[in-house]
Amino acid sequence: EAQVTQNPRYLITVTGKKLTVTCSQNMNHEYMSWYRQDPGLGLRQIYYSMNVEVTDKGDVPEGYKVSRKEKRNFPLILESPSPNQTSLYFCASSLLPTGTSYNEQFFGPGTRLTVL
Amino acid sequence: KNEVEQSPQNLTAQEGEFITINCSYSVGISALHWLQQHPGGGIVSLFMLSSGKKKHGRLIATINIQEKHSSLHITASHPRDSAVYICAAPSGNQFYFGTGTSLTVIP
Numbered sequence: 001e002a003q004v005t006q007n008p009r010y011l012i013t014v015t016g017k018k019l020t021v022t023c024s025q026n027m028n029h030e031y032m033s034w035y036r037q038d039p040g041l042g043l044r045q046i047y048y049s050m051n052v053e054v055t056d057k058g059d060v061p062e063g064y065k066v067s068r069k070e071k072r073n074f075p076l077i078l079e080s081p082s083p084n085q086t087s088l089y090f091c092a093s094s095l096l097p098t099g100t101s102y103n104e105q106f107f108g109p110g111t112r113l114t115v116l
Numbered sequence: 117k118n119e120v121e122q123s124p125q126n127l128t129a130q131e132g133e134f135i136t137i138n139c140s141y142s143v144g145i146s147a148l149h150w151l152q153q154h155p156g157g158g159i160v161s162l163f164m165l166s167s168g169k170k171k172h173g174r175l176i177a178t179i180n181i182q183e184k185h186s187s188l189h190i191t192a193s194h195p196r197d198s199a200v201y202i203c204a205a206p207s208g209n210q211f212y213f214g215t216g217t218s219l220t221v222i223p
Contacts, residue, residue: 033210040215041215042118042120042202042213042214042215042216043202043204043211043213044213045210045211048209048210056209058210059210088157090159097209098206098209098210098211099206099207099208099209099210099211100206101145101146101147101164101166101206102146102147102164102166103164103206104149104161104164105149105161105211106161107158107159107160109156109157109158110157110158110159112157
């Protein structure tokens, strides 16, 4: 089954404790993105990747890091989480570049992060 | 100003009602996406359209590219339609998302 998986699905942590949210897709997609979703603000892009070792900042990259060492995996790293990073996070992948018109994005199930 | 605006933000309907959700966008695009976010959080693609109308079951999406406006209609709404509906406009290197319309259909 074609899918994007994320782990963990739920995480409660404390300020400053480094964490990683994993994302993996089995569709051989080159393009992957991370989004955060906050009430009243919708989905905002954090980082995106066009291929292995090729990443770029989205609209809200501050406080986040990513890596793309393998095509299927695109982990999101919070080196020193803060309460303002409490949010719902989605990983997504697509066959074509993210901004291409007829290009379906496949979303992971989401990770609900709470930073105390 | 958001590149994509949706209305209404929240919508409550009785089962069987006809529902309309509106989306206006300011970026130049060739096609618009409608997404559905289930209560559990998962997001799935409903439609991608660049002109006219598309229909899938009880869902109908329309778009007017010149006016930069799209609508999502649900006919004979059902409680299982309760979800957040998001319109998204792909442009450049990213998608621009609306803030979503939270729909609750009451039996």
